[in-house]
Structures are given as C-alpha cells and as structure tokens.
Amino acid sequence: MSYATLKEAFYAEGAVTDCPVYDLHGHMGAYYGISFPRPDAAGMVHAMDRAGVKLLVFCHHGTLMTPDVGNAANIEAVRRYPKRLRAYCGINPNYPDVIARDIAEYDQYPDVYVGVKMLADYHGYALTDARYAPAWELADRNELLVLIHTWGGSLYDGPAIVRQAAERYPHARILMGHSCHGEWDKAIALVKEFPNLYFELCAVLDERGVLERFVGETGSERILFGTDLPWFNHHYYIGSVLGAQISDEDRHNILHRNAERLLAKYEL
Amino acid sequence: MNLFDSNLYLGRPTRGAYAPAATAVELLAEMDRQGIGRALAWHVAQRDVSPVTGNAMLSEAIAGQPRLYGCWTILPPQTREVFRKGEDFFAGMGRNRIIGLRAFPGQHNFLLNRQVFGKWLDVIAARRIPLLLSLENGVTWPMVYQLLEACPTLTCVLCDIGIWGVDRYTWPLLENYPNVCLETSLVALEDGGMEATVAQYGAERLLFGSAFPARYPESAILQLRHAEISDEDRHKIASTNLERLIAQVALEAEK
Ligand SMILES: [Zn+2]
Numbered sequence: 001m002s003y004a005t006l007k008e009a010f011y012a013e014g015a016v017t018d019c020p021v022y023d024l025h026g027h028m029g030a031y032y033g034i035s036f037p038r039p040d041a042a043g044m045v046h047a048m049d050r051a052g053v054k055l056l057v058f059c060h061h062g063t064l065m066t067p068d069v070g071n072a073a074n075i076e077a078v079r080r081y082p083k084r085l086r087a088y089c090g091i092n093p094n095y096p097d098v099i100a101r102d103i104a105e106y107d108q109y110p111d112v113y114v115g116v117k118m119l120a121d122y123h124g125y126a127l128t129d130a131r132y133a134p135a136w137e138l139a140d141r142n143e144l145l146v147l148i149h150t151w152g153g154s155l156y157d158g159p160a161i162v163r164q165a166a167e168r169y170p171h172a173r174i175l176m177g178h179s180c181h182g183e184w185d186k187a188i189a190l191v192k193e194f195p196n197l198y199f200e201l202c203a204v205l206d207e208r209g210v211l212e213r214f215v216g217e218t219g220s221e222r223i224l225f226g227t228d229l230p231w232f233n234h235h236y237y238i239g240s241v242l243g244a245q246i247s248d249e250d251r252h253n254i255l256h257r258n259a260e261r262l263l264a265k266y267e268l
Numbered sequence: 269m270n271l272f273d274s275n276l277y278l279g280r281p282t283r284g285a286y287a288p289a290a291t292a293v294e295l296l297a298e299m300d301r302q303g304i305g306r307a308l309a310w311h312v313a314q315r316d317v318s319p320v321t322g323n324a325m326l327s328e329a330i331a332g333q334p335r336l337y338g339c340w341t342i343l344p345p346q347t348r349e350v351f352r353k354g355e356d357f358f359a360g361m362g363r364n365r366i367i368g369l370r371a372f373p374g375q376h377n378f379l380l381n382r383q384v385f386g387k388w389l390d391v392i393a394a395r396r397i398p399l400l401l402s403l404e405n406g407v408t409w410p411m412v413y414q415l416l417e418a419c420p421t422l423t424c425v426l427c428d429i430g431i432w433g434v435d436r437y438t439w440p441l442l443e444n445y446p447n448v449c450l451e452t453s454l455v456a457l458e459d460g461g462m463e464a465t466v467a468q469y470g471a472e473r474l475l476f477g478s479a480f481p482a483r484y485p486e487s488a489i490l491q492l493r494h495a496e497i498s499d500e501d502r503h504k505i506a507s508t509n510l511e512r513l514i515a516q517v518a519l520e521a522e523k
Pocket residue numbers: 025026027149177228
C-alpha cells in the first residue's frame with residue numbers, strides 16, 4: 001500500500017518499509033529505578049520489529065553501572081543479534097584501568113562497536129575530566145560516534161562542558177543524548193557552532209514544540225532518533241516526530257537518513 | 269478508532285505552551301486534526317489563575333459544545349470558594365456538563381486528605397464522580413496513597429503518571445482499589461507498559477489521554493493503534509471505559 005503521508009503510513013501499518021528507523025540511543029537489561037516489562041535483547045528486538053526499527057545502537061545498563069558486568073554484556077547481545085544491534089563501548093571514569101583495557105581491546109570488536117558511551121551525570125566526573133581522555137582520543141582518531149548523556153544545568157555534561165569537549169575533539173561525532181535537556185537554546189547554539197555535534201531526541205520528544213525549534217534553527221540533518229529502549233516506546237516517539245510541524249523530508253532525515261550517513265562506514 | 273480523550277486542557281498557561289488551544293473552537297479544530305471525537309477537558313486557568321475563575325471559564329467555553337465535557341477544580345470546603353454556601357454544587361455540575369473533578373494541592377496550597385475534605389470525599393465517591401489527579405501537577409504518590417486509604421471507593425483517574433515507568437507505584441493501587449484508573453498519555457511512553465498493565469489488571473483500568481497541548485497527541489494515538497492487545501481492549505481504552513465512567517456519575521440535586 002502507498003500512503004500520502006508518513007503519518008498515514010505509520011498509523012495504518014505500524015512499521016513502514018520505505019521509512020526504516022534507526023534508534024541510536026538504547027540500553028538493555030534491568031535497572032534499579034524502574035520495572036521494565038521487556039528489557040532483555042529478545043524483548044527489545046521484538047519491540048523494534050513492531051515499529052520497523054532496523055538497527056539499535058545501545059549500551060547495556062549493567063555495563064554502565066558496574067565493571068563487574070562490563071562490556072561483555074554488550075558484546076554478547078550484539079553477537080546474538082548481529083543484524084539488529086550494535087553497541088557503544090561503555091566508559092566509566094571511576095575505573096581508569098577498565099577503560100584502558102577496553103580501549104586497548106576496542107579494535108578486536110569491529111562487529112560490535114560503532115563508538116563509545118559516556119554517562120557523566122551518573123558517573124560523577126565531567127566529560128572533560130582527564131579520566132575519559134583515552135576514550136575521547138580513540139574516538140577523535142577514528143571519527144567514532146560518542147553518545148554522551150547531556151542535561152541542562154549539569155556541571156558534568158551541561159552545555160558548557162559539551163562545548164569544551166566539542167572543541168577539544170573535533171573529529172569525534174558527538175551525539176548529545178537528550179540534547180542538553182531543558183537548555184534547548186544552548187543546544188541549538190552548540191549545533192550551529194560545531195559541525196561535529198548532533199541533537200539526539202530521547203526525552204526531548206515528550207515535550208511538544210522542541211523538535212520544531214531544532215528543525216527551524218538548524219534544519220533536520222543533524223538530528224538523530226533515540227528512545228533509551230527498553231525505557232521508551234518506539235511508536236510513542238515516532239508519533240511525536242509525526243506530530244511535529246515539520247515536513248516528511250525532515251522526518252525521513254531524523255528517522256533514518258542521518259543515521260545511515262553516520263553509519264555508512266560500517267558493515268551493517 | 270473512536271477516541272474519547274480523558275486528559276487535555278484548553279486555555280493558555282502562564283509559562284506558555286507550544287500551540288495551545290485558547291478557545292473551545294480551537295480545541296475542537298485540533299481534535300478534528302487528531303481524529304479525537306470527544307474530550308473531558310479542563311481549563312488551565314483553573315490551575316494558573318484560580319479554580320473559581322477557571323471553573324467559570326471552562327463552563328462558559330464548553331457550553332453548547334456537545335463533544336466537550338468538563339472537570340471543575342476543587343478546593344478545601346472550609347474556605348467556601350468552590351463549595352459555596354447555599355449552592356447545590358452537584359446540580360451545578362450537571363447543568364454545566366461537568367462530570368469530573370480535578371485537584372492541584374501543590375499549586376493551591378492544601379492537603380488532599382480526610383481531615384480537609386471529610387464527608388465530601390464520601391459524597392464524591394458515592395456519586396461516582398471521577399477525581400482526576402495529575403502527577404505532573406502538584407500531586408505526589410504518598411498523597412494518592414493516603415487519599416485512597418482514606419476513601420478506598422473513590423473513582424480516581426491518575427493522569428500524567430510520569431516520564432519514567434512507574435508500575436511500582438501504580439500496580440499496587442490497581443490491585444487494592446477497584447475504582448482507580450490510569451490515563452494513558454504516559455503509560456504509552458513506557459515500552460511494553462500498556463500490554464503489561466492490561467495483562468495484569470485488564471483493559472478496563474486504562475483511559476486514553478493525549479495530554480494536549482503539553483505532548484503530541486500522535487504519540488499516544490500511534491502507540492494505542494499498534495499496542496499488542498486485542499481490538500476489544502483497544503476499543504475500551506480508546507473510548508468505552510470513559511463512557512462507562514460518565515454513565516455512572518450521579519449529579520441529581522441534594523434532597
Ligand atoms: Zn540513555
């Protein structure tokens with residue numbers, strides 16, 4: 001069937017072949033603050049199928065919360081679903097020895113990793129702290145994706161810190177997870193100033209009107225879709241993209257084209 | 269899908285909102301755009317100006333609009349601002365197509381409990397009038413738990429339940445209080461949350477809500493359209509559960 005608009009297509013079909021979705025911000029597994037109905041890899045891939053999500057790039061909660069789980073959880077899940085999953089190598093600045101080992105081993109997993117993930121608000125060190133430097137340098141050298149949690153007002157990963165990181169590592173492709181949530185104008189200014197910075201929409205889309213501002217100020221080519229899966233429902237956030245007052249061309253950019261471009265060098 | 273929206277407001281808030289509906293005509297135009305047939309609305313002036321002013325503005329806005337039902341906002345009876353001496357509050361609701369109540373204890377500086385509301389709680393419960401409480405608007409979980417402990421038969425609709433999945437808060441309430449329902453604008457956000465809640469407690473406990481203008485109605489609509497539940501359950505959540513609640517409301521004059 002063909003439909004006049006993407007909204008009609010998603011409303012009717014749920015998953016739309018000529019609009020595959022790339023989710024560039026996922027997690028996996030249980031997490032202390034919430035009861036997830038389906039947090040394992042199989043449950044998440046099922047959720048992806050329902051909404052036509054072609055690929056999820058994620059970092060396991062266990063990896064981020066303790067080195068006792070570590071990146072093994074990411075490697076195991078990607079190798080179980082190699083057509084559907086890629087991982088960010090999780091970086092926890094509280095364990096520099098683990099970072100050193102994971103960075104040294106990064107190249108052993110070209111089938112698993114497309115970049116690194118930093119969660120500074122939770123780990124308690126600013127993104128620019130020397131403890132992260134080996135990971136940033138790896139990303140800068142190899143033009144890797146760096147998904148950083150960012151939040152308005154944060155001393156660890158707020159707009160001022162993001163600015164320093166973007167200046168220092170101009171070749172890293174930095175995805176601002178949650179787009180400096182709440183400090184939208186500063187996020188917009190950063191994306192305008194630094195060509196290596198991107199908006200990421202997780203926790204942005206539940207507030208009506210922000211996506212329109214991003215697109216209005218910077219166009220739609222530096223905006224990436226993400227859901228924190230298993231936290232947030234794909235159809236919910238896709239619905240927000242469909243509801244925003246932007247064009248279907250913008251929606252194609254956000255839901256898949258921008259990600260396809262960023263991931264072009266990988267065999268997916 | 270026939271949609272009856274349990275959670276949207278009209279009016280323009282103090283702190284602004286993206287493209288709100290200032291009037292009933294604008295709200296109906298937005299509902300048409302979304303395919304939402306009917307709505308149980310409140311007026312943001314009830315929260316941001318005063319319940320007295322806002323209740324009157326809502327009544328005036330929905331007069332002559334059969335697709336719109338309203339919620340008035342309550343205050344402690346002692347100050348006689350909303351529950352006025354010598355006026356039949358419930359008959360007034362009936363005359364104005366007001367079939368629900370809302371409360372904003374945080375913003376309006378009172379406690380939503382037995383000491384404050386006394387017999388009014390029992391009357392509201394006996395008349396099966398839904399009390400809609402927004403967890404994003406001055407209501408906390410301990411408050412909800414205390415209120416329901418004080419009045420377990422209250423028809424209570426919990427709205428805007430939080431960005432993070434809150435099954436650990438909501439499921440004990442669904443288990444203990446048969447007249448508690450959840451509005452779906454944020455149930456829909458939790459991946460698999462609607463399916464899990466329906467499996468555990470039945471579709472009867474969920475009411476579709478868009479949270480317009482704070483959120484995109486397309487979000488909750490797309491999620492509901494493709495939720496992995498039966499079409500019968502989808503239909504209940506979309507409209508018939510709220511129809512059922514409204515049919516139970518008793519607003520006849522006090523004797
Ligand atoms: Zn995240």
